[in-house]
Amino acid sequence: MNPRSFTVSGIIIRMADLGESDRFITVLTPDRGKLTCIGKNLRTLKSRRNSQLELFSKVQIQFWKSRNNYYLQDCKLEERHPELKKNLASLASVAFIVEATEKLTVDENHIPGLYDLLEETLSLIEFYPKKHEVLREAYIIKLLSSIGTISSFRTCSECREKLPSESAFLDENHTTIHCVNCAEKKSSHLREIPLETLKLMHFILAHQITAVLKLKMTRQHINIIDEFGRTFLKHDLHYPLKSEAFLNTYG
Ligand SMILES: [Zn+2]
Numbered sequence: 001m002n003p004r005s006f007t008v009s010g011i012i013i014r015m016a017d018l019g020e021s022d023r024f025i026t027v028l029t030p031d032r033g034k035l036t037c038i039g040k041n042l043r044t045l046k047s048r049r050n051s052q053l054e055l056f057s058k059v060q061i062q063f064w065k066s067r068n069n070y071y072l073q074d075c076k077l078e079e080r081h082p083e084l085k086k087n088l089a090s091l092a093s094v095a096f097i098v099e100a101t102e103k104l105t106v107d108e109n110h111i112p113g114l115y116d117l118l119e120e121t122l123s124l125i126e127f128y129p130k131k132h133e134v135l136r137e138a139y140i141i142k143l144l145s146s147i148g149t150i151s152s153f154r155t156c157s158e159c160r161e162k163l164p165s166e167s168a169f170l171d172e173n174h175t176t177i178h179c180v181n182c183a184e185k186k187s188s189h190l191r192e193i194p195l196e197t198l199k200l201m202h203f204i205l206a207h208q209i210t211a212v213l214k215l216k217m218t219r220q221h222i223n224i225i226d227e228f229g230r231t232f233l234k235h236d237l238h239y240p241l242k243s244e245a246f247l248n249t250y251g
Contacts, residue, residue: 004065008032009078011058011118013098017043025053025072026102027061030115034105037063037070052077056084056094056122083126090129092251093136094122095243100140103237104147114146121209131213133222133251138204138212140229145205149175149232153193153201158182168193175235197224 010027013034018024023042028034042050049072052059058079064071084090101118105111121139125132144150155162157176169183169190170176183190200221204212215221233241 005062005073006065007060007062008035009058009060010035011098011115011122012053012055013102013118015053015055023053025061027059028101028105028115028118031110033108033110034102035063035070036107037061037072039072042072049075054080056081056098058119081122081126083129084122087129087132088250090125090132092243092247092249093132094125096241096247096251097121097136097139099241099243100233101143103241104143104149111146114143117142117146117209124210124213128213133226134212134215134217135209136251137222137225137229138209140233141201141204141225142209144229144232144236147236149236150201150205151177153177153198153205156182163198165198166195168198170231172231172235175232194224196221197228200225201228 008027008029010029012025013028014024014026014036016024018038021041021043023039024036025039025042026034026036039049039053042053044050052075057077060076060078061072062074064073081094084094097118101114105114117139121135125135128135141150151157153163153168156168156179157171158178159182161179163177163179167180169178169180170193171178171186171188171190173188177193178186178190203215204225
């Protein structure tokens with residue numbers, strides 16, 4: 001076998017045009033992190049491969065490695081999510097999820113559990129379209145935790161003492177969580193985290209994504225985790241995601 005050629009399965013998290021006829025394809029794989037390859041002539045009408053490659057789909061790709069790039073040699077569709085595309089609100093949520101995943105991860109850097117989390121979340125949004133918002137926001141919190149942006153809501157970022165169950169303070173500039181004592185010593189303004197938010201964050205971080213379906217979520221709860229996730233996301237990215245406009249219209 002040619003050592004420069006290998007096959008992996010993955011979920012397509014980004015597709016972007018390259019020149020007149022080529023395309024970049026980025027997949028999140030179960031054990032090699034994110035991989036990007038160039039698909040030659042993918043945009044020509046005759047390309048059979050083109051119909052196999054769709055955002056959010058699970059595909060098997062045969063890669064070929066040159067000195068500087070990976071190229072798509074062949075591909076096979078493994079799983080499509082047809083129901084996702086019938087509902088604009090779910091579609092907007094999923095577009096947001098995959099874009100955040102793509103932007104927050106690094107090529108060929110494996111993050112344990114992230115692939116399974118993405119696969120499960122896409123399936124859940126497909127089967128429970130009415131729950132797309134809570135699944136989306138819980139996914140973002142878990143994604144931020146898996147890359148280390150959110151460490152814990154259980155201990156103070158500074159003194160490492162266990163946080164009292166009813167009060168904690170967020171430093172939005174550094175995305176750190178502080179106990180009352182450490183917060184009082186800070187010169188910058190810290191935002192108090194309501195007990196309700198702490199409980200929700202603990203729950204999301206401690207459970208599988210499916211568990212959020214069992215939570216009785218009010219609009220207020222969803223807004224809380226939405227706002228929290230965005231605060232951390234903004235800290236990491238410094239720019240809005242492209243899919244946010246789509247999300248604001250349909251999500
Ligand atoms: Zn402290």
